[in-house]
Amino acid sequence: MSRKRNKKGVIKTVIVIALSFTISLLWENRKTANSNPLIPIAPVGNPPPNLLKPPKLKTSPSPPVTEAPKPPQQPLVFAPPAQFRSQIVYKASINNSKVIALTFDDGPSPETLKILEILQKHQVVGTFFCLGANLREYPEIAKRVVQAGNAIGNHSWHHYSHNVTEKTASDEIDNTGVHIYRSTGAKSFLFRPPGGRLNNGLADYAKKKNYVVVMWSIDPKDFLQPPAAAIARSVLSQATSGAIVLLHDGGGNRQQTVEALSAIIPKLKQQGYRFVTVPQLLQMQAGQKQRIANQKSP
Numbered sequence: 001m002s003r004k005r006n007k008k009g010v011i012k013t014v015i016v017i018a019l020s021f022t023i024s025l026l027w028e029n030r031k032t033a034n035s036n037p038l039i040p041i042a043p044v045g046n047p048p049p050n051l052l053k054p055p056k057l058k059t060s061p062s063p064p065v066t067e068a069p070k071p072p073q074q075p076l077v078f079a080p081p082a083q084f085r086s087q088i089v090y091k092a093s094i095n096n097s098k099v100i101a102l103t104f105d106d107g108p109s110p111e112t113l114k115i116l117e118i119l120q121k122h123q124v125v126g127t128f129f130c131l132g133a134n135l136r137e138y139p140e141i142a143k144r145v146v147q148a149g150n151a152i153g154n155h156s157w158h159h160y161s162h163n164v165t166e167k168t169a170s171d172e173i174d175n176t177g178v179h180i181y182r183s184t185g186a187k188s189f190l191f192r193p194p195g196g197r198l199n200n201g202l203a204d205y206a207k208k209k210n211y212v213v214v215m216w217s218i219d220p221k222d223f224l225q226p227p228a229a230a231i232a233r234s235v236l237s238q239a240t241s242g243a244i245v246l247l248h249d250g251g252g253n254r255q256q257t258v259e260a261l262s263a264i265i266p267k268l269k270q271q272g273y274r275f276v277t278v279p280q281l282l283q284m285q286a287g288q289k290q291r292i293a294n295q296k297s298p
Contacts, residue, residue: 078186078279079187088212089215090216093242103247105192106155106223107142108138109250120148134250146186154188154211156193160172163201169204169205192213192215214278226256232267
C-alpha cells in the first residue's frame, strides 16, 4: 500500500512540475512576442473607415466666363441739321463767332496725306469731298481723314460734269456713299457737285436723297496750280465768318495748296478765326437761329 501511495505521489509531483514548466515557457514566449518589434503583425483584412484616405473630390471645371454683349456701335454720320437737308448752301450765316470751313475736293490721294499733315500740325480740321473711284483705290487714306477728326463728303464716282440720267446719278452718288462707309465706317449726307454744276442731274438726285448740296464762297482756283502766295492771298482777302473755302487734295500735284495752307491757317488764327467742318458750321448757324427765336418768344 505504501509503495502504491509513493508511486502516485511521484506521478503527481511530475505532473505539477511539467505543468509549471509549460506555463512558464508560454509566459516567456508571450512576453517576447509583445516586446519584439520585428515580429510581423498580421494585416488587418478590412481597416476601419477612419484609417482610409479620404477620396479626392472631383471638381467640375468652371464654366467659361461669358462677356456681357456690347451694344452695337452706331456709325459716324456727317449730316447737317434738318433744315439744311435737300438745300444748297454757299456759306453759313454766323454773326457771333469768327469761324471758317476749309474744304478739299477730288481725293483721297497721296496728296491728301500732305494736307492732313498741315492740318494736324496746326490742330485744325476740314471737310473732304471724295470721289468714289479714289475711295476704292485709297481706302486707308480716307480712313485717316476721318480718324483725324475731319468730315467727309460725297463728290460722285467719276466727276462727271455733263448731263446724266437719274440712273447714272444714282450709280454715281450711291456707290460713292457705299465706299465712304466701307473705308471709314461713316455715313455722309454732304454732297458737292463736280465742277459746281447744279443742273446736270447729280445735284437733283442728291437733294432727292436728303443730302445738303455744299457749294463755296471762296474759290482761289488752286486746281490750276497757281503760286502758293496767290492762293493764300485770294483766301485771306475774302475771308469772312461762315465762309466755305474750296481747295483740292486730288487731281494732280497739290504742293502749292499745301504751301498756301501753311500761310493761310496761321494768319486767319491771328485774326481770331476758328476752323470747323461743314456740319459744324451749319450746326452753329442752326443754333444761332434757335437762340434768336428763343429771345423773341415771350
